[in-house]
Amino acid sequence: MKLFRLFLVTLVFVNAMGQLPSQDILTLLEFKKGIKHDPTGYVLDSWNDESIDFNGCPSSWNGIMCNGGNVAGVVLDDLGLSADADLSVFSNLTMLVKLSMANNSISGKIPSNIGDFKTLEYLDLSNNLFFSILPLEIGKLSSLTNLSLSGNNISGSLPDSISGLTSIQSLDLSRNSFSGPLPSSLRKLSTLVSLNLSLNGFTQSIPKGFELMTHLEVLDLHGNMLEGELDKEFLLLTTATHVDFSGNRLITLEQKFLPGLSETIRFLNLSNNSLRGSLVSGSDAQIFESLKVLDLSYNKLFGELPGFNFVYDLQVLKLSHNGFSGFVPNGLLKGDSLVLTELDLSGNNLSGPISLITSTTLSILNLSSNALSGELPLLTGSCAVLDLSRNEFGGNLTRLATWANIEILDLSQNRLSGSIPEVTSQFLRLNYLNLSRNFLNSSLPKVITQFPKLKVLDLSFNQLDGPLLTALLTSSTMQELHLENNLFSGSIEFSSSSTFETNLQVLDLSHNQLSGYFPDGFGSLTGLKVLNLAMNNLSGSLPTSNMSSLSSLDISQNHFTGPLPNNFSNSLESFNASYNDLSGVVPENLRKFPLSSFYPGNSRLEIPNGPPGSGNSPTGNPKRKSIKNIIKVVVIVVCVVAVFILILLAIFIHYIRISKRPLPQHVSNKDIHRRTPSNPSRNSGRDSAGPLVVSATDLAPRKGSSSEIIISPDEKMAAVTGLSPSKTSHFSWSPESGDSYAMENLARLDVRSPDRLAGELHFLDDALSLTPEELSRAPAEVLGRSSHGTSYRATLDNGMFLTVKWLREGVAKQRKDFAKEAKKFANIRHPNVVGLRGYYWGPTQHEKLILSDYISPGSLASFLYGIFFPILVPIH
Secondary structure, three states, X not given: OHHHHHHHHHHHHHHHHHOOOOHHHHHHHHHHOOEEEOOOOOOOOOOOHHHOOOOOOOOOOOOEEEEOOEEEEEEOOOOOOEEEOOHHHXXXXXXXXXXXXXXXXXXXXXXXXXXXXXXXXXXXXXXXXXXXXXXXXXXXXXXXXXXXOOOOOOEEOOOHHHHHOOOOOEEEOOOOEEEEEOOHHHHHOOOOOEEEOOOOEEEOOOOOOHHHOOOOOEEEOOOOOOEEEOOHHHHHHOOOOEEEOOOOEEEOOOOEOOOOOOOOOOEEEOOOOEOEEEOOOXXXXXXXXXXXXEEOOOOEEEEEOOOOOOOOOOOEEEOOOOEEEEOOOHHHOOOOOOOOOEEEOOOOEEEEOOXXXXXXXXXXXXXXXXXXXXXXXXXXXXXOEEEOOOOEEOOOOHHHHHOOOOOEEEOOOXXXXXXXXXXXXXXXXXXXXXXXXXXXXXXXXXXXXXXXOOOEEEOOOOEEEEOOOHHHHOOOOOOXXXXXXXXXXXXXXXXXXXXXXXXXXXXXXXXXXXEEEOOHHHHHOOOOOEEEOOOOEEEEEOOOOOOOOOOEEEOOOOEEEEOOOOOOOOOOOEEEOOOOEEEEEOOHHHOOOOHHHOOOOOOEEEOOOOOOOOOOOOOOOHHHHHHHHHHHHHHHHHHHHHHHHHHHHHHHHHHHHHHHOOOOOOOOOOOOOOOOXXXXXXXXXXXXXXXXXXXXXXXXXXXXXXXXXXXXHHHHHHHHHOOEOOOOOOEOOXXXXXXXXXXXXXXXXXXXXXXXXXXXXXXXXXXXXXXXXXXXXXXXXXXXXXXXXXXXXXXXXXXXXXXXXXXXXXOOOOHHHHHHHHHHHHOOOOOOOOOEEEEEEOOOOOOEEEEEEOOOOOOHHHHHHOOOOOOOOOEO
């Protein structure tokens, strides 16, 4: 009987054991615990106890693939899962072949026991939040054929053990935070077909030997910090079809950029490096005959472009932002020579005209930022995107009538003139038009409001006039409208009663001559984000509006009156209403902006409890106000006393320095006497004791004159150049003149030339620009003398100071040598050297000037440059 009972208990126990979940199921349920958010319920609603399959593998669970009674695959891609994952639990899935969780928000570490996933062949954890380093054990996955960890935050160096992936075909570690050098062991991955290590922080040079990987088709290393010389041997011998080394620090040392390319390469991107040299030798471009995409933009290549003849497969050619010169090869723009769909030659030094574009395949053409000239091309072929901006094209826009299929057109910053022509059918696809910064005039044609797909229109910085076309504001497609800096006039006529649907987001009408009231219709522009009406003649009060999306509003420098509306959106980030006649109290939601948003102007506008000096009239506790007033008075008195003490101290120091300075020596036989002007009208209104004005003719010596003026070469130079010593200059009179002046009462000598400079003025950088006339009339004072000449401080019309050094005769004899030495000196960069800004070469030997920055004595700049400024000496 006891044996029978024991048999029954054993039978029940064995049966119960058969009903327990398998190890694979328990592993999946453990992973499920880390899921925080499952927006689709794909996992949380499916992986539950009610649907457990007691055969060992839950085949009914979403994302689970079974092989017999074991889990063979877990695929949870693109589910938006948010989880803290412990991937180490998957080592319990002894038959796991595929693990893919791409495009989620799963965080965690790459487990250190990753080497225990012995059967794993496919691992994709891309575009998640995994971090930590890549464990050395990764090299134990000898069966792995696909590994993708891109788009995470994995850091550290790439371990040499990566060479243990002996079956790997696709390795993608892009968009992480890897650093350090690329391990040379990568070349041992003989089965590798695709290697993507882009957008990391890898450094040093690219290892040799990638050309020996005979199965390699894709090598993408762009967006790192790799340096060293470009591996031309790899480019010549590789079997890869896709090569991308862009965005690194690679260089070339030879004059010829590339000796050749492998015939297998179809895609080559070497842009954004420091490659130098000419593109090809001569006009032969046959090394590119197998390419479909070539991108060499943002390098330092130079020379003329080849003709690209017989390069029949090239579809995309980007050579922008280099130093190429010469003409644009006609073969690139013809209709029967190439199959180009995109051509970008912008940012070079190309010149000459572009007469015709007849290509039937070219859809994107960018020739901007060159020196192309002449009239606009007569035909544009099949171009949908055409950018000819920042060139020197001239003439009018009549040739637009022959263009077709244009969707994006940019002709800004050229020399185009005339009116905008009446063209309609040609621009039915146009959605972007930029004609800004030209010399266009006349009024806007009404046809410009009939482009059915136009989204962005920029006509700013021209000379367009006439009334504003209201239809542009009410267009159902227009998103950005830039009409600033023109001559538009009249009122803006459209009211809130108008029924229209608009997508306008940016409206800039500033710096025009618009008048009238603020349009009520602006309140209907509910999607408007930026509104600029500054510098017009608008008047009246500001109406309430429904512009709830407005983030920037500028109504400054108009004639608006009345209060500010109190219903401005809280999303407003930029606001300027200064230089108007607004009054009342500033609404509370506008008080976050600085005082410069309301003042100057608006003298009757009040900001309650605003900052002191805002011009407001805050109300509050009278006692507190009296305390504030007392504090103000005390602060003012203390400041006045402090300033007075500083002035006395400065005067005291000045007289001490004067007492220690040796008295100036007068030069005999160089006396300058007063003389009566030959034309009394010149000095009408002047006091006899006022400053003496000496003209250039006065400075010329005359025979037989008892009041002959004898001046030093310095004063002669001042007469020639028009550089006049200012009131602070010292001037000594001879005792014989009868009007001797002490050191403290030195007179001013204004030396003005009636003629402008006859020589040539050259500038050594782009920061300085002035005319010889401006230099000629600039007042100046003597800074000091040396054996080479005299230094003056010249004050330009805009208030800028320059140091002008006049060179004595014989210092500079040859113009060519003088210019060469000046350019060399201008290239010197040292904190203790003030660089040259320009020089003047006159027609005579004593008219040689060099221009440099003026450093004020005692300024911070003088200490930074380490320059000692001596006390100014009087002119002898």
